[in-house]
Amino acid sequence: MGTTHGHPAALRRDWVDHAIAEISAAGHRSGAARRRVIEALAEHDCCLSAQELHDQLQAGGKPVGIASVYRVVELLLSLRLVQRFDFDGGMSRYEPALPGGEHHHHLVCLKCGDVRPFDDEGLEHAIHSTADSADWAIEGHDVVLSGRCPNCRG
Amino acid sequence: MGTTHGHPAALRRDWVDHAIAEISAAGHRSGAARRRVIEALAEHDCCLSAQELHDQLQAGGKPVGIASVYRVVELLLSLRLVQRFDFDGGMSRYEPALPGGEHHHHLVCLKCGDVRPFDDEGLEHAIHSTADSADWAIEGHDVVLSGRCPNCRG
DNA sequence: GTTCCTGCAAAATTTTTGCATCAGT
């Protein structure tokens, strides 16, 4: 398997500027809630829930109403600036969709709920082959492997 | 890409007996709600939401309370007799986990929301390679390709 | 100054739980 760390911090910093520019290009304004949510997303190397974004921003002294968090991630989603993940039937999680197309997939622990990113070039290649031969116009993909993390494997 | 139809009806019929036997083996009883939900799941070749199961059973004259639908799918999930999918942040969907390990993955239309099963042996192989080399004890996996279905492609 | 953005509160949606009753063993 490939690396299990997230994306380089530099790419995530670029993504902040990219996201703000795209929002502006789409005719929207740049308010505090938008900037704060975008920065919070960029601080992490894996996906965050709306509640986690809200709590983290509040703890950092830059509070954003939960409704605004949802509105910002929905806007980002509509501009394809974030990807949404739904692992466990509870809440959705969001992470930056980096402009270069770099992305990772996810390992989810069935016991403790931990989520970790991973990437694998062979798997990526197989997915593109599949997508290319599909009858659909494929725009995105996601792979989730579920099991026991090293801590919970006992 | 492989076939895009679901599993053979015979496999799904076997699954009904398998599921009931497993529930019994786990020390549970065989009530009407359980049998009805299991049969409803087996009638389809792709995943259904709790509300769809509830509505379909009611329309078929075999009503099951929505709370029971949720309790049955949760029981099936805990015994690994169904797999749960969360495609779009809304409701969860459930489909039989066939005993032989046969399974498919999903194409989700970003426009109309349609979900269709597909399978691809090369992709499956790549996933197993990835899973085998992971630091985790992988127990399951899922792949979702999203895009435009033939009807929505324009 | 106008229009969009934001936060709060209320509503909508999906899922879970409490409890009395009923059914399976």
Next chain:
DNA sequence: ACTGATGCAAAAATTTTGCAGGAAC
């Protein structure tokens, strides 16, 4: 008979929406 299963209704959790005030352009 005993214990677990079911349905209804209430509650909980997550997400969306209405509206009034404030900020961006």
